[in-house]
Amino acid sequence: MSAPQSPARMIPARLRKFLGSIAVMAVLFAWIWAFTSLYDRLPSNRFVHLIYFVALGMGWILPVIPLISWMGKADKPLDVGQR
Template sequence: MSAPLIPARLRKLIGSIGVMVILFGWIWAFTSLYDHLPQNRFIHLVYFVALGMGWVAPVIPLITWMGKADKPLDVGQR
């Protein structure tokens, strides 16, 4: 027995909320860690560049799930 299909609109709504939750959590976690960094501009640059791009990796599976197409209806076939 297969799992029930979630319509694309609902997947996109759930995924959008999920992306925002992940992003806000990411921002909160790594801005709170900022206070524990040594006072060095190069370290700050590397920290913010890496973490500014790093939030994409956890979000990719969610975006892939959101983008799945609905299965076409089998109209007229029995």
């Protein structure tokens, strides 16, 4: 016979939000650093700069969406005394 399986341990919501906030800040800082360092390689054209900064200013959200949805998950209610 196999041993009874313990329920999967979840990270509490407060800890998930704390870790997720730190991760979002790290992604944002890395995003800013990477794309401002690439700015020097752009041609000196105002239209190119406008497109570059608009696209990259909104583009950081795409990699962060899964992280934000993970942070927003609710805790499972405890299964105490139910049969």
